Amino acid sequence: MKGFAYAIAMVLLLSVPVFAQEQVAVLVSDNPADLAVARMLAEKLGAELVVTPWGTLSQQAVEQIEASGAEVVYVVGGEVAVPDAEQELEKLNVEVRRLAGRDRYHTAALVARLWGSAEKAVMVEGYDEEGIQEALENARRMGMPLLFVKPEGVPEEVEEALENLSCREVVLIPAPHMMRERIRERLRVKGVEKVNVTLVNAEERARKAIERAEEAIERAEEALGTENLSYEELDGRKVAAIRLLINAKKHLDAAEDAFDAGNYGMAFGMAVAAKAKAEAALKIQEGVVVGNYRRCVEDAEEEMGHKGLGRLGRELAEDMRRYGLRMHLMMELEGNNTGNNVPGRAHGLGGR
Numbered sequence: 445m446k447g448f449a450y451a452i453a454m455v456l457l458l459s460v461p462v463f464a465q466e467q468v469a470v471l472v473s474d475n476p477a478d479l480a481v482a483r484m485l486a487e488k489l490g491a492e493l494v495v496t497p498w499g500t501l502s503q504q505a506v507e508q509i510e511a512s513g514a515e516v517v518y519v520v521g522g523e524v525a526v527p528d529a530e531q532e533l534e535k536l537n538v539e540v541r542r543l544a545g546r547d548r549y550h551t552a553a554l555v556a557r558l559w560g561s562a563e564k565a566v567m568v569e570g571y572d573e574e575g576i577q578e579a580l581e582n583a584r585r586m587g588m589p590l591l592f593v594k595p596e597g598v599p600e601e602v603e604e605a606l607e608n609l610s611c612r613e614v615v616l617i618p619a620p621h622m623m624r625e626r627i628r629e630r631l632r633v634k635g636v637e638k639v640n641v642t643l644v645n646a647e648e649r650a651r652k653a654i655e656r657a658e659e660a661i662e663r664a665e666e667a668l669g670t671e672n673l674s675y676e677e678l679d680g681r682k683v684a685a686i687r688l689l690i691n692a693k694k695h696l697d698a699a700e701d702a703f704d705a706g707n708y709g710m711a712f713g714m715a716v717a718a719k720a721k722a723e724a725a726l727k728i729q730e731g732v733v734v735g736n737y738r739r740c741v742e743d744a745e746e747e748m749g750h751k752g753l754g755r756l757g758r759e760l761a762e763d764m765r766r767y768g769l770r771m772h773l774m775m776e777l778e779g780n781n782t783g784n785n786v787p788g789r790a791h792g793l794g795g796r
């Protein structure tokens with residue numbers, strides 16, 4: 445029933461004329477993928493673009509919408525990315541039209557359908573941030589919708605969007621780990637007659653991806669404060685963030701090994717994953733506990749209950765050390781429920 449209602453709502457939303465004479469704003473999070481398609485939509489509608497930090501609806505964004513005089517606000521992204529928009533904006537007598545798919549690929553496809561028809565479109569891998577910026581420049585220059593693909597293929601919702609747009613030509617911005625020929629062939633099956641693949645320097649793109657991952661890991665490590673961490677700080681949020689940081693460094697190490705071996709596609713993919721995990725650790729540390737982040741925290745809380753904090757603290761410190769991260773866990777254990785026969789005195793656990 446919920447799925448049926450969602451389908452009906454999307455049909456009604458997508459039937460709204462794009463050029464209706466209304467004062468319009470577009471609200472989106474600072475997620476690079478959603479932000480790119482929202483920017484294209486805002487330009488298409490002649491609307492003001494309003495950006496809020498991912499996972500929150502900032503007061504500044506609400507005030508900007510109010511000052512714009514918008515009667516209608518298109519929200520690009522789901523309730524996790526841009527929460528509370530309906531509740532807050534209805535207080536301003538603003539109509540909210542949310543464009544929210546199951547993921548970034550689906551969301552971009554929903555936005556693209558508002559073009560009605562388009563002979564050309566730009567496509568790029570959905571987590572390739574540098575590629576997304578290049579794709580956005582192409583889309584803005586030619587006024588084309590922007591769609592996302594996965595490294596291994598074209599999502600079903602994107603294929604449907606291409607058919608609905610009657611798209612005959614695609615500019616494909618390749619990522620180093622993209623299966624270009626598979627994607628090209630799938631687009632041809634779906635009626636795209638011409639696929640223009642731009643040039644990519646795989647080595648340079650992989651190098652930059654590794655640098656961005658290193659920067660994200662450094663920011664996360666500093667924010668988590670693991671160099672001087674007290675036992676009392678080890679709650680579900682902190683443990684989840686530390687686990688993500690460890691996984692980020694693990695992926696970065698794999699990226700560097702692949703780069704040294706000349707496998708730039710693998711290096712790029714691993715570096716992108718490393719950056720995403722480090723940024724997730726940062727978000728959780730900042731108190732953004734929604735969607736998948738909430739599940740990470742819940743898993744950490746379950747692990748804490750199962751292992752006890754004494755054993756868990758030792759494991760975290762050892763994993764941090766193994767991957768060259770700094771962690772010094774000072775535990776005042778006298779009288780605490782640590783489990784696992786940890787001595788009742790302050791001591792340090794940790795690496796680098």
